[in-house]
Ligand SMILES: [Zn+2]
């Protein structure tokens with residue numbers, strides 16, 4: 504696999520590269536992601552903030568309180584509205600990248616679903632994936648189960 508991934512917002516004003524490989528994705532069914540996406544939630548890659556570099560443009564920021572109670576910054580294109588990533592105020596070293604903005608899906612798959620207690624009844628949840636009713640509170644160094652992205 505290539506070591507550098509690229510992505511953009513819908514209108515192309517924002518372009519970025521990711522310097523780490525992404526194989527595992529996490530779907531979030533929290534009510535904030537539903538509102539922010541206009542869909543059932545978001546599908547994300549949890550990556551180090553240092554791996555995300557903006558090649559063009561700069562996203563706008565919306566700061567709010569997440570369903571977890573934490574302060575969460577959501578970054579999006581101010582021109583077309585595409586959500587790009589989110590970042591916890593308390594954990595700036597990690598970003599949660601919206602996987603649908605990547606140019607190439609590669610071999611990625613969803614391995615876990617979080618905030619399933621607020622999932623829309625029409626959202627599909629793969630029974631083979633891990634489920635968390637709320638926020639899985641595992642920092643990167645303390646993953647409790649196999650194949651669960653941290654955060
Ligand atoms: Zn845009």
Ligand SMILES: [Zn+2]
Nearest residue numbers: 531532533536
């Ligand atoms: Zn969410």
